[in-house]
Amino acid sequence: xxxxxxxxxxxxxxxxxxxxxxxxxxxxxxxxxxxxxxxxxxxxxxxxxxxxxxxxxxxxxxxxxxxxxxxxxxxxxxxxxxxxxxxxxxxxxxxxxxxxxxxxxxxxxxxxxxxxxxxxxxxxxxxxxxxxxxxxxxxxxxxxxxxxxxxxxxxxxxxxxxxxxxxxxxxxxxxxxxxxxxxxxxxxxxxxxxxxxxxxxxxxxxxxxxxxxxxxxxxxxxxxxxxxxxxxxxxxxxxxxxxxxxxxxxxxxxxxxxxxxxxxxxxxxxxxxxxxxxxxxxxxxxxxxxxxxxxxxxxxxxxxxxxxxxxxxxxxxxxxxxxxxxxxxxxxxxxxxxxxxxxxxxxxxxxxxxxxxxxxxxxxxxxxxxxxxxxxxxxxxxxxxxxxxxxxxxxxxxxxxxxxxxxxxxxxxxxxxxxxxxxxxxxxxxxxxxxxxxxxxxxxxxxx
Ligand code: UGA
Numbered sequence: 109x110x111x112x113x114x115x116x117x118x119x120x121x122x123x124x125x126x127x128x129x130x131x132x133x134x135x136x137x138x139x140x141x142x143x144x145x146x147x148x149x150x151x152x153x154x155x156x157x158x159x160x161x162x163x164x165x166x167x168x169x170x171x172x173x174x175x176x177x178x179x180x181x182x183x184x185x186x187x188x189x190x191x192x193x194x195x196x197x198x199x200x201x202x203x204x205x206x207x208x209x210x211x212x213x214x215x216x217x218x219x220x221x222x223x224x225x226x227x228x229x230x231x232x233x234x235x236x237x238x239x240x241x242x243x244x245x246x247x248x249x250x251x252x253x254x255x256x257x258x259x260x261x262x263x264x265x266x267x268x269x270x271x272x273x274x275x276x277x278x279x280x281x282x283x284x285x286x287x288x289x290x291x292x293x294x295x296x297x298x299x300x301x302x303x304x305x306x307x308x309x310x311x312x313x314x315x316x317x318x319x320x321x322x323x324x325x326x327x328x329x330x331x332x333x334x335x336x337x338x339x340x341x342x343x344x345x346x347x348x349x350x351x352x353x354x355x356x357x358x359x360x361x362x363x364x365x366x367x368x369x370x371x372x373x374x375x376x377x378x379x380x381x382x383x384x385x386x387x388x389x390x391x392x393x394x395x396x397x398x399x400x401x402x403x404x405x406x407x408x409x410x411x412x413x414x415x416x417x418x419x420x421x422x423x424x425x426x427x428x429x430x431x432x433x434x435x436x437x438x439x440x441x442x443x444x445x446x447x448x449x450x451x452x453x454x455x456x457x458x459x460x461x462x463x464x465x466x467x468x469x470x471x472x473x474x475x476x477x478x479x480x481x482x483x484x485x486x487x488x489x490x491x492x493x494x495x496x497x498x499x500x501x502x503x504x505x506x507x508x509x510x511x512x513x514x515x516x517x518x519x520x521x522x523x524x525x526x527x528x529x530x531x532x533x534x535x536x537x538x539x540x541x542x543x544x545x546x547x548x549x550x551x552x553x554x555x556x
Contacts, residue, residue, distance in 0.1 A: 109133070109292060112185030114178065114210050116143055118154050118266060118451075119227060119259050120191030125159055126270040128166035129302065130295035136174050137181035144176040155450040155477050158267040158304045165302075178210075179217035187223040187288060188214060189257075194228050195385075200392035201400075202231055211238055214252070215245030223288050225255045229330050229390060231397040235279065235323035255280045255289060256323045258330035263384065264448030268305045271296060273316040279326025286320045293318065331397070334390040335408055340375045341382050342411035345418060348378035348554030358554025359536065378553045380456040380508060380534035381418035383445035388415075388454045419459050422506075422534050425551050426464070429530055430504055434468035437527065439502040441495055441517075442509025442535075443475040443482045450477035452485075456534070457508035461486060474498040476513055496522060503528045510535040519546055 109132050113124040116138035128134040138144055146153050150167070152160045166172040175181050182188060192206035207228060214224060224242060226235060235254050242252040256279035261269045276297065278289040295301050297318055303310050321329070348358040358378045366373030382388065391412050398405040430436055445455035452458055455478075464471050471489040473482065479491050492498040495514065499505055499522045507514060515537050523529045523546060531543060533552040543550040 109187065109288075110185050111135075111292065112137070112181045112188040113191055114138075114181065114188060114213075115191035115193070115206075115228070116140070116147065116153070116174075117191065117193065118156055118263060119261060120189070121147075121152075121154065121163070122156060122159060122261055122266040122270055123189055123191060123227060123259070124172060125162045125166055126267065126296075126301075127292065128169075128171040129162045129304075130300070132171070132292065134166070134172045135181045135184045136172065137176065137178050139178075141176040144174045147174045156266055157264060157448060161304045162267065165304075178213050182214050182217040182222075183219055185222065187225060187292060189225050189227045191227045194230055194389075194393075196389040196392055199396060201396040202229075202389070202393040204230065204234060204237075207234065207238065208241060211241040212245050215242050218246070218252070221251035221253070223253050223255060223285055225257050225289070226327075227257055227259050229258065229334070229386070229393075230256075230327055231331065231393055232324045232327040234327060239281075253280075253282065253285050254323065255285045256326035257289060258326055260330075260333065263451055264446065271301060271303055271305065272310065272313065275317045275319055277319045277321060277326050277329050279321045279323035281323060290318060331390055331394040334386055335394045335411075337375050338382055338387040338391045338415070339408065339411040341377070341387075342414040344376040344378045345381060345553075346414050349421070351554040352556075355556060356554075357556070361554075377510075377536065379418070379536055380422055380460075380553075381415040383454045383456045384451060385453040388412075419456055419463070421553075422456075422460060422532070423463055426504065426506060426532050429532060429549065429551055433464065435470065436503040437470040437472060437501050438464060439495075439498040439505045439526075440464075440471060440473040441475075441498065441505060441507050441514050442511055443473055444478040444509050444511075447509055447511045448477075450481060452478045452481050455509075458482065458485065460506065460508055460534075461489060465489060472498045472500075472502065475509065476511055496525060500525045501527050504530040504532055507531065507533040507535050507537055510537060519543060519548065523547065 111132050111134045113120045113136045116136050124134045124136045143153050190210050194202045197203045235256050239254040276293050280286045344362050351358040362376040365371050366376055391408055395405045395408050443452055443457045474492045474495050483491050529547055530549045536552045540550050
């Protein structure tokens with residue numbers, strides 16, 4: 109099928125690339141002409157595992173193309189995926205101006221009926237507004253149909269998540285839209301693609317369910333899922349605080365809890381809390397949406413509050429260990445909001461860095477992927493590619509992202525170059541006893 113993708117961020121590019129790999133003909137467009145120029149030149153503007161491989165293969169097979177001309181992209185596809193940003197406004201609600209802008213473009217540029225699919229994360233009832241905008245701006249013409257198809261892609265494993273989803277949710281108003289979306293996803297559901305993640309030998313897991321719902325349900329499923337996961341993390345963090353006070357071990361507690369399949373072990377890692385461009389904004393947007401219909405989503409407000417307090421708790425541990433922070437050289441290991449991404453949006457590490465700089469610490473940071481982005485925001489900090497250089501002369505090592513490279517760090521070697529053998533671990537990466545055996549003072553979350 110001919111498909112258009114509007115917005116070449118990580119959701120749009122992964123969607124376009126994977127659907128092209130699955131055999132569709134895809135055109136991608138973006139308001140950022142530089143980004144399109146890079147893509148045309150074979151460069152991938154974001155770091156996402158496996159994405160470069162599939163974009164190259166799809167490009168060579170002539171299945172994917174790029175244009176800075178939104179009109180050209182809109183006219184090409186039988187179905188159009190809207191993958192533009194929905195950032196938070198100052199009151200926490202989602203800013204839908206990019207969706208509105210795209211609706212006006214589609215209404216003006218389309219010359220034939222289109223299925224317009226919202227993939228961006230949007231509050232419930234956006235589909236209704238989108239349909240209204242398309243009808244109004246096209247003056248009732250062109251027979252647009254709207255659908256919602258939320259993404260459940262985690263940054264860093266987005267390609268794997270796209271090819272191996274737990275569920276494909278489509279919110280539609282009519283059977284024809286459901287059938288069209290089923291056709292789009294058929295190669296994924298039937299696993300008819302070359303999997304770049306498992307090099308053709310995908311694990312024999314259960315195939316994804318294709319769920320047809322109303323548009324409002326589909327929109328709500330996305331916000332409710334992300335908010336629930338955020339809530340789960342905050343719950344684990346609250347339990348972790350309690351463990352510290354009562355002398356228990358949060359890992360023993362969450363592991364045992366998680367073995368109950370009703371609870372599950374995932375998203376129970378205590379530490380610095382959640383960041384990124386999804387959970388913090390989605391939880392706020394969900395609270396805000398609920399408020400507009402008179403529902404006080406208190407439980408989510410508490411989850412958000414617990415998450416914000418993680419930074420305070422971490423910095424309290426740093427201050428307690430260092431006694432005086434001013435003038436101390438501290439190494440921050442990890443800037444990205446989580447491992448395997450270069451994304452630093454709402455990353456806890458950045459807030460830690462900002463507050464330490466404010467206190468007068470001499471901050472030396474490193475990250476395998478996010479250095480360039482962070483450098484622009486913090487001209488007063490020092491940045492290193494090599495963690496051992498960041499640790500040179502440091503009075504403390506602060507672990508802020510759960511990168512594998514840091515899990516495997518040679519602390520024997522690091523200890524020799526540090527001014528003080530102190531680790532404050534915001535991601536519980538190490539076994540306390542092991543580091544203490546190596547002569548480190550080691551502080552983490554929810555474990556003695
Ligand atoms: C999240 C969801 O997991 C995806 O399903 C969803 O599609 C995506 O948002 C989205 O809305 O686009 P993502 O933001 O990429 O994906 O990251 P996660 O892997 O969910 O992690 C979010 C944050 O929670 C990270 O900062 C991570 O370090 C933190 N986290 C995660 C914890 O603190 N503890 C945990 O146990 C798990």
